[in-house]
Amino acid sequence: MAPTHAEAQPNEYKAHVKNIAIIGAGGRSGKFIVEALVQGGRHKVTAITRRDSTNQMPEVHETKQVNYDSRTSLVEALRGQDVLVITMIEAGVKWIIPNEWGVDHTNESLANDTVLGARYKEVQAHIENVGGEKTHWIGISCSFWYEFSLAGSEARFGFDFDRKEVTFFDNGDEKVNTTTWPQVGRAVASLLSLKVSPEDESDHSPCLSQFNNRSVYISSFLISQRDMLDSVLRVTGDNKNDWKVSYEDVKERFKRGSEMMTQGNMAGFAILLYSRIFFKDGGGNVSHKLDNEALGLPEEDIDEATRVAVEMAQRGETNMH
Template sequence: MSEIKSVAIAGASGNVGPHVLKGLAEAKFQVTVLTRSKKPGAYDSSIRVIEVDYTSVESLTAALQGIDALVSTVGGTAIESQTTIIDAAIAAGVKRFIPSEYGNCTTNPKLESFPVYSSMAKIRQHVQEKAKAGKITWTVLACGGFLDFLFARPILFDFGNHKVTLYDEGDNRMSSTSLPNIGKAIAGILKNAAATKNRIVRTSEIILTQNKILKIAQGLRPDIKWEINTVQTSSILKEGLEGISAGDFSTPTFMKIIISTALAGDVYGCAYDETDNELLGIKELTEKDFEKLIAERLG
């Protein structure tokens, strides 16, 4: 397909968006940020910023004129509203759409009916139907867990208090990629438009397990005594689903569903033994780099 030069981003101010923006800018794409309200100085002067109404196909269509690709990094409740973004992209003649679906098991068919995952599946199915009709092309980036979040927050380990809760005994494998490399991967997808057309692309800086991290941590700091507990991901998932059924739509309840599936290892295909790293220009972490990352958390 023809070369992609101009790229628009929806949701550029969230967790993933700034890194995608940087990755695209460094790859020399012409970048446009779609925003609900312009804030002076929020972006570099080289970035075009357009104020849009995300509920209006007309507003979005006007903003997307002359755009080759649209990358969505919207979060939370805005996931399902991407149907409007897709329809506007088609009306404007956008060639490629990348939906906001950045995780490790979001594309697993077993999870399509689950809360959180069902919204992503709905958007993926919508753009796939449009692609079959020849109206647009799509790519989904499966990137594993965000490496930055996993080490900065007490998800896999509570480094500050030297506590760890091992999920299913701690040997579940999970792919993980840092946010800067997710941005680089998005640029890699668009630089290789033909090779990434209408498919799921996978990137993984490292496949980790909690026991691997614990072993390295104990080797680096044998003086630290870890408080170790275990929990079954199936039990956490059951709690989360029962909470939703009972009408509890709180963040902790949704997090139970996300954590219990994303950390369940091979049950939901959380580790990528085959990746598109080379195509996207992503280098895997060396053991030395991984040890350095753990050492920094240990202080």
């Protein structure tokens, strides 16, 4: 659906969104989103948290404690918000950014193979069905978080920093998109700073409504495992001989991960998930879809991002939470 021009909107129309509620403000990516929004100075940011939560909240304009089991509590906490970063509809929130950071779910084969596609489609359909014309979802397709994925176990990008070992999928030369946490934060802040609608028919500049019920595609790097290793060597000062490199057929790796999941070993899910984007079918490369320019996102230094990952690995910060 084409965006409605601002000149055709009713008197209560707001040209930009102002009130942003975020569930998970203290999480790994949440704190970067909050930081970018607050620094931008255009929004009032409200953190939604459980009443019994002990999580350390980043600096926000307001914190509302809710009972997640009470619909009334949630609706009241969200009333008056323009955007919700995660999912909740009945309060009349106009835009929802669901918790679906990751791969390109419009790629049917990729969505099905990584298991998550059906769940995300259900969430999107629910928002569209319940929200009607008043509420829209906007997905953030950022592929895998770079620091988290590189610092993690061999099951992710193939790196084991404790042993200085890396497993290359096939030859390790397939390039995929990946995004840093700060870039995710900047992208969300930039997206929510766009004007809601074009001024008139001649206005073709980016606006929030052009992303109604679709994903925004962002990326920090288009990179292969070999590129990652080169960056690791530059950051650590290691020589190539300091690292043991092994190889695994990427489709056999995917099959192995699937079999582990079938046997109840959830470590196989990470192996399945990460190996799938390195298939030589281009599923992990979304460079032709990127909205980086529309959002004004900067180019980043791969070695700086790798340095963060190396430090995370050294501190043992490899889990999701």
